[in-house]
Amino acid sequence: MTYTKRIAAAAISAALVLAPLAGCGASGSQPDAKQEQGTEQKQATIDYMALVNKQNKLPDGWEEALDLVEEKSLLYEDPVKVERKAYEAYQALKEDLAKDGVSVELDSCYRSVAHQQEVMDEFTKEKGAEYAQTHVATPGYSEHHTGLALDLFLVIDGEKVYENDEMMKYPEVWEKVHAKLADHGFILRYLEGKDDITGYAYEPWHIRYIDNPEVAHKIMDQGLTFEEYLGVAEEAKAANAKDEAAKKADYEVDYGTSEVYTHDDIDAAVKAVMAEFGTWKGCTMKKVAYTNDQTCKDNLEYANSLRKEGTPEFTQAMVLTSDFHSPSAEEAQGTAWEPDTDYKDYTWTLGRTDGGEWQLLTWGYA
Numbered sequence: 001m002t003y004t005k006r007i008a009a010a011a012i013s014a015a016l017v018l019a020p021l022a023g024c025g026a027s028g029s030q031p032d033a034k035q036e037q038g039t040e041q042k043q044a045t046i047d048y049m050a051l052v053n054k055q056n057k058l059p060d061g062w063e064e065a066l067d068l069v070e071e072k073s074l075l076y077e078d079p080v081k082v083e084r085k086a087y088e089a090y091q092a093l094k095e096d097l098a099k100d101g102v103s104v105e106l107d108s109c110y111r112s113v114a115h116q117q118e119v120m121d122e123f124t125k126e127k128g129a130e131y132a133q134t135h136v137a138t139p140g141y142s143e144h145h146t147g148l149a150l151d152l153f154l155v156i157d158g159e160k161v162y163e164n165d166e167m168m169k170y171p172e173v174w175e176k177v178h179a180k181l182a183d184h185g186f187i188l189r190y191l192e193g194k195d196d197i198t199g200y201a202y203e204p205w206h207i208r209y210i211d212n213p214e215v216a217h218k219i220m221d222q223g224l225t226f227e228e229y230l231g232v233a234e235e236a237k238a239a240n241a242k243d244e245a246a247k248k249a250d251y252e253v254d255y256g257t258s259e260v261y262t263h264d265d266i267d268a269a270v271k272a273v274m275a276e277f278g279t280w281k282g283c284t285m286k287k288v289a290y291t292n293d294q295t296c297k298d299n300l301e302y303a304n305s306l307r308k309e310g311t312p313e314f315t316q317a318m319v320l321t322s323d324f325h326s327p328s329a330e331e332a333q334g335t336a337w338e339p340d341t342d343y344k345d346y347t348w349t350l351g352r353t354d355g356g357e358w359q360l361l362t363w364g365y366a
Contacts, residue, residue, distance in 0.1 A: 046083070048148065048211035051230055054138070054199040055239045058145045063112060066147050074105055075153075075162060081110040083147035086209035090150060093184040102176050103155035107162055107205070110147040113139050148209040149189065152177070165312070165356035167205060174204035182216035185209055189226060197225050197233050199240045254289035261318065266290050269318045269358045273348045276360055282327025283337070291319045303351035306361040314351035318358065321345045 045065040052058050069087040070079040082090065094104055116139040123136050143149040153162035154173060161167055167174075178188055186209050192202035200206075208226065210216055219229045227233045253270055255263050270288050277285055296317050303317040323344050326332060332339035346365065350358045 048085075048209065049215075049230075050146065051226060051232070052141065052143045052146055053227065053236065054141055054243070055236060057140045058113065058142075062146065066110075068110060068147055071106065074160060075107060080106045080108075081147065082106070082150065083110070083209070085211060086148045086150065089184045089186065089209055089211075093180055093186065096180050096183065097177060100176050100180075102173055104152045104177060105155060105160070107151040107153045108144060109150050111142060111144040113145055116140070116142055116145070143189065143208065150186075150207050150209070151203075152205045152207065165353055168356055169354065171204075178204070178220070181207055182213055182220040185211050185213050185216050187216050187219045187226060191223065191225055194225050196240055197227050197237050199236070199243075251285040252287045254287060256290040256292060258290060258293050260293045260296065260316075261290070266318070266320075269320060269350050272350060272358045272360045273320060273322070273363075276363070277322075277324070282331035284325045285322060286325060286342075287323040289321050291321060295319050299349055300351075303349060303361055306349070307351065312353045314353055314359075316352050316355075318350045318352075320348045320350070322348065 045061065047059070050059055050062075067084045068081045069084050070081055071087070073080050090106070097104055116137065120136050120139055137144075153160065154167060154170060155161065156170065156173075161170070181187060186207045188204070189206045189208040190198050190200045190203040195201050210219075210226075215229075218224075219226065225233065227236045253267070255266050258266070273288060274285065277283065296319050299319050300314065300317040303314050307314060323342065324346065326337035326339060326341045326343060327335070329339040337343075346363065348363045349361050351361055352358045
């Protein structure tokens with residue numbers, strides 16, 4: 001994904017990026033004989049082992065060849081859409097998991113390239129190009145275009161659990177899900193600790209249908225990414241590293257010294273800061289710096305005072321400072337910025353719960 005499955009659940013991104021394409025467990029409509037014949041013709045052109053990632057585009061003619069099944073959604077108004085064979089395999093997986101007391105449903109599945117372009121255009125218009133590029137997968141390069149990528153969510157004690165941070169609290173449930181995937185021709189797509197290869201952080205809910213249980217077992221049993229199995233891991237890693245370097249080329253990140261947070265933790269917070277900063281027209285970031293562990297600890301109570309009502313309490317806070325240059329006199333008109341000025345030690349405060357995603361809470365001078 002990539003953007004993450006649900007970038008900001010309370011914001012526009014959930015409505016636009018994921019689109020109303022989630023689903024429930026009701027069976028889809030069954031094809032008649034005529035439809036079945038058409039299905040065979042279409043499926044003959046679908047390569048279930050095709051790699052679609054940040055470097056590999058959806059093959060030409062793919063969307064025209066797709067045979068999609070629709071299912072009523074538990075989360076959105078529009079139905080979820082899945083490639084037919086992948087949907088049938090999902091139904092079998094779901095039934096298998098139910099025997100172990102695990103209940104899963106469909107969230108985001110198929111998204112068209114055209115819809116992805118609409119999302120990109122909308123975000124670019126409203127949030128700026130940098131924000132859009134950070135939060136939205138490039139049209140044509142999202143695995144969800146294939147119809148073979150399924151984002152699951154959990155039902156725990158009758159309650160829908162679909163927010164990323166909340167789903168991360170059930171590793172024992174996801175372990176049961178992952179143990180059944182290969183039996184039904186699925187693999188876990190974005191593995192923990194291998195985002196340098198896949199280009200995406202760990203997503204226990206994002207599975208991919210490859211229509212071959214034997215190969216799926218080879219991948220899952222060895223803990224491989226799809227890229228590793230296909231022999232393109234090094235190329236993907238190099239390309240992803242180059243992309244990350246390009247994103248950081250215009251500004252410096254000072255990680256300071258921390259016994260609490262890793263560089264990855266700080267990078268994730270910086271990413272959240274830059275997503276907001278990217279909407280500040282004409283401003284140029286020069287440096288983002290980690291403060292120190294004590295400052296972060298001292299600001300935990302403050303971070304929780306900014307938390308949205310009804311959301312889980314933050315267990316960690318992070319305070320960053322930044323140096324940036326304000327817009328030209330013409331671009332600064334109507335803004336609070338002094339034109340063509342260097343701003344130093346501008347503060348950003350973030351919070352998160354149990355190692356989840358950082359939430360940017362406030363910024364500015366105290």
